Amino acid sequence: xxxxxxxxxxxxxxxxxxxxxxxxxxxxxxxxxxxxxxxxxxxxxxxxxxxxxxxxxxxxxxxxxxxxxxxxxxxxxxxxxxxxxxxxxxxxxxxxxxxxxxxxxxxxxxxxxxxxxxxxxxxxxxxxxxxxxxxxxxxxxxxxxxxxxxxxxxxxxxxxxxxxxxxxxxxxxxxxxxxxxxxxxxxxxxxxxxxxxxxxxxxxxxxxxxxxxxxxxxxxxxxxxxxxxxxxxxxxxxxxxxxxxxxxxxxxxxxxxxxxxxxxxxxxxxxxxx
Amino acid sequence: xxxxxxxxxxxxxxxxxxxxxxxxxxxxxxxxxxxxxxxxxxxxxxxxxxxxxxxxxxxxxxxxxxxxxxxxxxxxxxxxxxxxxxxxxxxxxxxxxxxxxxxxxxxxxxxxxxxxxxxxxxxxxxxxxxxxxxxxxxxxxxxxxxxxxxxxxxxxxxxxxxxxxxxxxxxxxxxxxxxxxxxxxxxxxxxxxxxxxxxxxxxxxxxxxxxxxxxxxxxxxxxxxxxxxxxxxxxxxxxxxxxxxxxxxxxxxxxxxxxxxxxxxxxxxxxxxxxxxxxxxxxxxxxxxxxxxxxxxxxxxxxxxxxxxxx
Numbered sequence: 001x002x003x004x005x006x007x008x009x010x011x012x013x014x015x016x017x018x019x020x021x022x023x024x025x026x027x028x029x030x031x032x033x034x035x036x037x038x039x040x041x042x043x044x045x046x047x048x049x050x051x052x053x054x055x056x057x058x059x060x061x062x063x064x065x066x067x068x069x070x071x072x073x074x075x076x077x078x079x080x081x082x083x084x085x086x087x088x089x090x091x092x093x094x095x096x097x098x099x100x101x102x103x104x105x106x107x108x109x110x111x112x113x114x115x116x117x118x119x120x121x122x123x124x125x126x127x128x129x130x131x132x133x134x135x136x137x138x139x140x141x142x143x144x145x146x147x148x149x150x151x152x153x154x155x156x157x158x159x160x161x162x163x164x165x166x167x168x169x170x171x172x173x174x175x176x177x178x179x180x181x182x183x184x185x186x187x188x189x190x191x192x193x194x195x196x197x198x199x200x201x202x203x204x205x206x207x208x209x210x211x212x213x214x215x216x217x218x219x220x221x222x223x224x225x226x227x228x229x230x231x232x233x234x235x236x237x238x239x240x241x242x243x244x245x246x247x248x249x250x251x252x253x254x255x256x257x258x259x260x261x262x263x264x265x266x267x268x269x270x271x272x273x274x
Numbered sequence: 275x276x277x278x279x280x281x282x283x284x285x286x287x288x289x290x291x292x293x294x295x296x297x298x299x300x301x302x303x304x305x306x307x308x309x310x311x312x313x314x315x316x317x318x319x320x321x322x323x324x325x326x327x328x329x330x331x332x333x334x335x336x337x338x339x340x341x342x343x344x345x346x347x348x349x350x351x352x353x354x355x356x357x358x359x360x361x362x363x364x365x366x367x368x369x370x371x372x373x374x375x376x377x378x379x380x381x382x383x384x385x386x387x388x389x390x391x392x393x394x395x396x397x398x399x400x401x402x403x404x405x406x407x408x409x410x411x412x413x414x415x416x417x418x419x420x421x422x423x424x425x426x427x428x429x430x431x432x433x434x435x436x437x438x439x440x441x442x443x444x445x446x447x448x449x450x451x452x453x454x455x456x457x458x459x460x461x462x463x464x465x466x467x468x469x470x471x472x473x474x475x476x477x478x479x480x481x482x483x484x485x486x487x488x489x490x491x492x493x494x495x496x497x498x499x500x501x502x503x504x505x506x507x508x509x510x511x512x513x514x515x516x517x518x519x520x521x522x523x524x525x526x527x528x529x530x531x532x533x534x535x536x537x538x539x540x541x542x543x544x545x546x547x548x549x550x551x552x553x554x555x556x557x558x559x560x561x562x563x564x565x566x567x568x569x570x571x572x573x574x575x576x577x578x579x580x581x582x583x584x585x
Binding site: 050052054057060061063071104108109110111128129130131132133134136137138139140141142144150151152153183233235236237238239240243244246247249250251253255256257258259260261262263266267268269271 | 288290295300319326327355360364372418420421424427431434435439441442444451469470471479520553560564567568570
């Protein structure tokens with residue numbers, strides 16, 4: 001299986017292999033080294049220090065100043081399920097920009113500030129972004145956001161600078177359990193498939209992949225996950241869709257509405273002549 | 275052997291009730307622009323109609339409404355940017371996949387055309403040029419009035435994306451309502467008759483399409499009835515309804531036309547704020563994102579999730 005390379009579609013003639021993340025949440029220990037390494041390397045502002053009262057999670061979700069976010073879910077599994085015996089289950093997962101094959105943020109950006117890199121990732125050029133804010137509600141994962149005192153939109157770059165220096169992204173390098181794996185997307189997908197099979201063999205029936213499928217609403221994610229519950233439990237959308245696919249039909253509806261407007265005027269003047 | 279279940283399985287539906295998507299960060303200037311752009315675009319259509327119907331009094335006022343509204347609209351667009359000094363970057367590229375890029379280019383044609391159509395005679399420009407500008411504004415106007423619906427629909431916002439078929443008609447109707455209403459305020463009853471009909475047709479289109487949108491949205495449609503969005507939507511309907519009735523009954527008199535027209539204009543403005551607010555409310559509650567998506571993950575189609583390894 002070969003990952004569709006969006007870099008080719010973006011016009012790169014001989015792009016390097018498409019790379020991405022496979023985040024295997026079954027081995028995440030919630031240490032947040034990824035969050036810290038990301039902030040350090042990318043110079044992301046600290047943000048407000050806040051206690052949210054949601055387990056060990058005090059950043060809440062991805063945003064302009066949080067490019068890796070570790071979710072903590074405390075579950076009491078009912079007796080009789082495979083997780084067994086009513087014990088507390090603690091799910092942890094490090095979320096990140098999905099670097100979609102068909103990226104809504106990139107499609108709607110009117111300035112070209114968001115662009116597709118030669119590695120198939122999606123990056124904002126901070127010297128071009130004019131803070132129109134369109135990418136923010138466009139993203140089906142709620143990843144990209146506006147930095148309020150700055151006005152521009154910010155998100156994970158998949159460490160574009162490090163990729164160009166043939167170094168893995170800071171989060172993946174910092175991860176002590178290899179929950180965050182970086183590499184060529186094709187390889188990661190094969191590895192994820194084997195890992196899923198292994199977990200199923202061990203009886204972990206809840207294990208599933210998320211974002212690996214090129215047939216999904218964003219053409220497959222460049223950063224995909226192995227989850228132990230439904231995606232919405234982790235704050236992820238169950239069936240994300242890029243709006244661009246519907247765009248021709250939207251313009252058709254707008255055209256019909258524009259003609260209705262003209263027809264109303266014609267009717268208004270024709271009626272006036274009677 | 276498995277033990278019997280003592281408690282029903284908990285169905286967690288979200289992550290601590292936090293939104294799945296980010297709500298738009300657009301402030302008051304964006305709905306105000308959508309109103310201004312709509313009023314401008316529809317006024318250009320009204321102006322050309324009036325010119326063809328040999329009604330220069332109405333044509334002149336509608337042209338001025340269009341050019342003033344679109345100038346204000348452009349200023350509002352710049353005002354809402356996080357980096358207003360970089361507004362020029364809107365014309366850095368032309369991107370068919372971005373309704374905002376297409377809209378920016380559309381405005382570079384429509385704005386000058388509307389201004390030229392209004393001021394050409396005053397400036398002593400050749401009649402042919404003014405005429406051309408008038409036609410151009412009339413052709414681009416309906417798209418200026420409706421592209422903003424495409425712009426908001428092309429997002430992950432449930433109350434917008436889910437209403438993508440109806441929103442252009444809501445916006446077209448609201449645009450005609452505003453243009454007709456503005457003409458009723460500015461033009462004497464002797465000349466304003468077609469604008470009255472235009473406004474009433476617009477109000478009917480807007481209210482009808484809003485109804486259809488709410489029905490299509492199902493569960494998500496309730497955001498148009500709740501909270502600030504609900505209050506704004508009711509206000510919009512009230513103003514448009516009252517404006518329509520006043521115009522219908524007393525629109526032949528100067529005072530009736532002015533009151534009715536002002537109410538229609540205000541209704542159109544409130545409608546845009548209601549749509550923005552509904553979008554924000556639908557984005558902030560994760561159930562509107564998760565619920566409809568859950569239902570589209572059908573058996574046989576895995577969507578983003580799969581329990582089996584990739585082939």
